[in-house]
Amino acid sequence: MTDTTRERIIMAGAELIHARGFNNTGIKEIVETAGVPKGSFYFYFSSKEAFGLAVVDQYEATFLERLHALATETSLSPLDRLRAFFERTQQRFASQGYSRGCPLGNLAQEMGDLSPAFQERLERAMRHLTRILADLLQQAVDAGELDTAELGPHPLEEIAFFIVEAWHGALVRMKSAKSGEPLDICRRMIFERVLRRPL
Amino acid sequence: MTDTTRERIIMAGAELIHARGFNNTGIKEIVETAGVPKGSFYFYFSSKEAFGLAVVDQYEATFLERLHALATETSLSPLDRLRAFFERTQQRFASQGYSRGCPLGNLAQEMGDLSPAFQERLERAMRHLTRILADLLQQAVDAGELDTAELGPHPLEEIAFFIVEAWHGALVRMKSAKSGEPLDICRRMIFERVLRRPL
Numbered sequence A, B: 001m002t003d004t005t006r007e008r009i010i011m012a013g014a015e016l017i018h019a020r021g022f023n024n025t026g027i028k029e030i031v032e033t034a035g036v037p038k039g040s041f042y043f044y045f046s047s048k049e050a051f052g053l054a055v056v057d058q059y060e061a062t063f064l065e066r067l068h069a070l071a072t073e074t075s076l077s078p079l080d081r082l083r084a085f086f087e088r089t090q091q092r093f094a095s096q097g098y099s100r101g102c103p104l105g106n107l108a109q110e111m112g113d114l115s116p117a118f119q120e121r122l123e124r125a126m127r128h129l130t131r132i133l134a135d136l137l138q139q140a141v142d143a144g145e146l147d148t149a150e151l152g153p154h155p156l157e158e159i160a161f162f163i164v165e166a167w168h169g170a171l172v173r174m175k176s177a178k179s180g181e182p183l184d185i186c187r188r189m190i191f192e193r194v195l196r197r198p199l
Helices: A003-020 A027-034 A039-044 A048-071 A078-095 A103-111 A116-142 A156-177 A181-194 B003-020 B027-034 B039-044 B048-071 B078-095 B103-111 B116-142 B156-177 B181-195
Strands: none
Touching (some): A003 A039, A003 A048, A048 A078, A078 A116, A116 A156, A116 B156, A156 B103, A156 B116, B003 B048, B003 B103, B027 B039, B048 B116, B078 B181, B116 B156
16 A cells, blocks of 8 residues: 555545535545545554545646635736636536535534634635735735725735635525525625625 | 424534534434434435425525524614624534534535435525525615726625625635634625725
């Protein structure tokens, strides 16, 4: 058994958990989807929870990759990078029938009360992603695209925090609406009401 | 077996599902908590899904009761009623260690992709609650507490939709943050940025 086996188990689990939830996904299903023997699961992971935490690492890494790719698109202004992030995310969800939602938000909802290890790990990931968004907003301020006077008494960290939260909420609503309407409304409100800039 | 038995099963299930999720709650657990014989479950409900939909009815009824009680507090202005709704909700979550979150949002997240019956029922409940909030905002406009010119081109229904979504997102984040910070930030941003009124 190689590191590739471990990765295959994580990738299969990340897909299944994103689609069906953590408690609703069995280890048997995960190893079958990964195409590895059942015994290999407990060779790499001491428990289903330990495995779940490795899946959170994987989700966070995927987000960081996307955000890093976005940061290198220097042809786009900071605020246009934020617009592009939302647009691309919405296109991805449109292409999959407005299902699944945010893998980190889903687990925060499902596991936040049930496992302190998940709760702490997820909160760390959220804070990390929020900080990256706050940095992007700071770049928009530095580039003259956002005016701190217009943003009122709210520090950029708080605005970033709210944007992440509101987007999570829109992704939950998307799962019952089964349309892009919640994401459209959320993007408009974030830009036009919160940031006071055109979408 | 009486209607009280049915109600006891629903109330026990509503609590357990709110605390642990739908897929993570077994029928055995529900009937034990309700203190009724296992056979009575299938006497009243044709399936676990049919039961879950009755629990959604229960959640919606609880919300409607709270909103109705709020509507009768005519000593409060419309916007003060909205402030009071958020404050009381936050106090309730503070008293239970910032756990559980929104029972309807939780199920939308967990079941929106897994069961069309849940997805449609939850979306109907969301639209109902959003319409009540839009009516309250309209009352605030009529009372001169909100200025539609300041609200820009956004219809009140869209603003209400966004407020419900953002609050859902804050309730998800609350479950990983285990603090009132996400709710504090959300309330401030909804009032100060979206509605342009003090919290």
